[in-house]
Amino acid sequence: MARSAVIIGASVAGVRTAQALRASGYPDAITLVDQDPLVPYDRPPLSKQFLAGAWTTDDFSLLPAGQADRLGVEILRGRRAVSLDPGRRVVELSGGAALAYDVLVVATGARARPSPWPVPDRVFVLRTLSDARALRSALRPGRRLIVIGGGFIGAEVATTARDRGLSVTVVDPLVAPLARLVGDKVGRYLARLPGRYGVETRFGVAAEAVVADGAGLSARLSDGEVIRADLAVVGIGTVPNDDWLSRSGLVVDDGVVCDERGRADGTGSVYAVGDVARWYSPGHGCHRRIEHWTSAVDQAACVGQQIAQPAGTPPLPGADYVWSDQYGVTVQLAGSTHATLEHHWVRDQLRPGRLAILYSKGGLLRGGVTVDWPRAILACRRALARRAPVAEVSRTLAGMLGSPSGAAQPRTAAAAGGRGNHRARSDAGKDASETETASRSLRAKPDVVPEPGKGR
Amino acid sequence: MPWVKADRDLCKGYGNCAMTDPDVFDVDGDGTVLVLRESVPEADRSRVEAAVRSCPVSALSVQDE
Structure with missing residues (x-):
């Protein structure tokens, strides 16, 4: 049987792995599988240029069809991986098909942590292109938006919505939401940015409930305040898409546990990259799941090179790096x-x-x-x-x-x-x-x- | 020979190119990409292509001349 690499997930980690395999001289078949029926796309613009209406999907395609052909990468769209048998080296897909592989790369990413208060058509999350489309059509000038969660996604959505002429209030239980990442003092500096940008904040209070109220919403906060709005966006983190591996024998613990170059623990032929991966970090002395775009690209380069050139030792990913365009x-x-x-x-x-x-x-x-x-x-x-x-x-x-x-x-x-x-x-x-x-x-x-x- | 092009209007100063291939890319004081060498030897192609793939806004390309 012909040798092959199968990559599950065609967001940036999966696509960059395919490209890195070819760049490193991998000669055999590469199959990229993704549950999304769309052409692979990048995510950072979803909260920025795409949400603002400045970019169309053509502007952030990760792997246009022509490029996939040139690279010799087959893309199976609209197919979800449902289980893995690493002993037989077979991954089962939705619809009953099974794919044999020599090397498997798990790049199934993460999903938005769902809103604890689902209100159809009024409470949104933002993770996928279809999320972004739904939210974009709801961001109409003059409307009132509540953003729950003052992290990067929340800040970027608040910024774009403000730019589009909505009145925006961001709610976060921390007095300085980014203090989680940068410490209190720097966090407090950054917490002043929304006010200067015309975005209201309720920092240091938690949202306790969001309910339908007439044609809009009411959000009840922990200090008793009730904020009325037309729509809400909930940005409270992600959950790794590792459920399908629960019976595979891989070590899964809030992500696929891997060594410092992405090989899944307990296997010889399975790697994981991107938001679903929990790599060992020698610098930190522990395993870490990193959700940064640049980490996904670094990990993809490392794994692609390792698979294509097994005798070599690819460089470890660089220091964490993330950016946010906000306020x-x-x-x-x-x-x-x-x-x-x-x-x-x-x-x-x-x-x-x-x-x-x-x-x-x-x-x-x-x-x-x-x-x-x-x-x-x-x-x-x-x-x-x-x-x-x-x-x-x-x-x-x-x-x-x-x-x-x-x-x-x-x-x-x-x-x-x-x-x-x-x-x-x-x-x-x-x-x-x-x-x-x-x-x-x-x-x-x-x-x-x-x-x-x-x-x- | 590979030929490097940068779209300075698209560039947001994220700097990944300059980390991946510091011989070819830098970031100027205004936070925009600088191409230090427009044509690179064939032997350096894979590194410059990795730098192109590291750009979050697809502002870079490598063309053949």
């Missing part, structure tokens, strides 16, 4: 940004919206968060890859301050980057513990400094 700014996170790490702020006084927070431990950079400063997060990611001292990164960022190009400033010219003597004041707002930025003489003249932001 008119781009927030980017890299590495570890946990509250327990030391952190200090780098600001650019000439471009006040621009901000970087460096997280460190023992003098080594461990992570970074930036607002509207892509070049700074790139510097952080490169520094994380080579385990650079935080002081070095701090100097690099200081060298970029106020620079119109940001590229040509000498890194050694700035003495900035110390932690300063200030103690953080928890509620004092923005400046309490930030690093003093480089001296003015370093910076370009104000009249040649471009406007912050990227003109969205």
Whole structure:
């Protein structure tokens, strides 16, 4: 029988695995199976460009038919994997068909955690293209939207809805919703962004019930307030699509448990990538399920190369990296940004919206968060890859301050980057513990400094 | 020889290209991609193609000349 790789799931992790297999010289058949009958598509635009009406599905196809043909990838659409027998190397599909494989890659992703308060046509989640289509047609100017969950999806939906002329209220049980990711102080800074963007917040209170009310909805909050709206979006996390593997013998624990290069524990020929995968992370000393787009791409590259070139050792995925376009700014996170790490702020006084927070431990950079400063997060990611001292990164960022190009400033010219003597004041707002930025003489003249932001 | 093209209007400064292939891509001070070398040797094709696949907004392409 001909050899073959079967990939279950044609979102970014699955499609990129197929591409990486071919790029690494895999010569045999590749079959990509997906339950969605549509051409494989990417998800980040669903909450942004597609929801805004700026992009059509052609703009974010992951694998147009022509490309699949050129790569020699067969796509089975509208078919769901229902069970796996790793001993016989057979995966059973909905409708009764069975696929034999030599290598299987599980890329079944995750689904939106369902709303605890289902109200048809008024309470939405956002995960799939059909979710996005339904929500988009409901986002009509002048309507009132409640967003439950102030994480990335909630923030991006709130932003797009505000842009489309809805009045929006975001509810989250945390006073600073992103503090889960970045610690309290940075979280509080980010929690002020929606207000500046004209989005109301109810942070620090939980939604207790959402019920149909006339033609709209009522949401009851834990502080007793009742908010009326026309529609609600619930963005409260995801659930991995691993149920179909429950009797397979694979180790499944909130995702498919894998080694540090994606091989499923207890098998020789099954890998998992993307949101459904829980890889061992040597840097963290534990298994982690990471739901970032870039991690899916990194994992796909690692697994594709490993399968195609079994004698080699592909590089491990890089540090975690995620971005979010929300409330008119781009927030980017890299590495570890946990509250327990030391952190200090780098600001650019000439471009006040621009901000970087460096997280460190023992003098080594461990992570970074930036607002509207892509070049700074790139510097952080490169520094994380080579385990650079935080002081070095701090100097690099200081060298970029106020620079119109940001590229040509000498890194050694700035003495900035110390932690300063200030103690953080928890509620004092923005400046309490930030690093003093480089001296003015370093910076370009104000009249040649471009406007912050990227003109969205 | 592979020839690299970047659509600077589509670019959002996510920077994955510059992580994947730092010899070819960088990000400028305004957060937009810089192509450091437009033509790359055949031997570097797979890395530059990996960089293209790492772009979340499909702003990059490799063409043959």
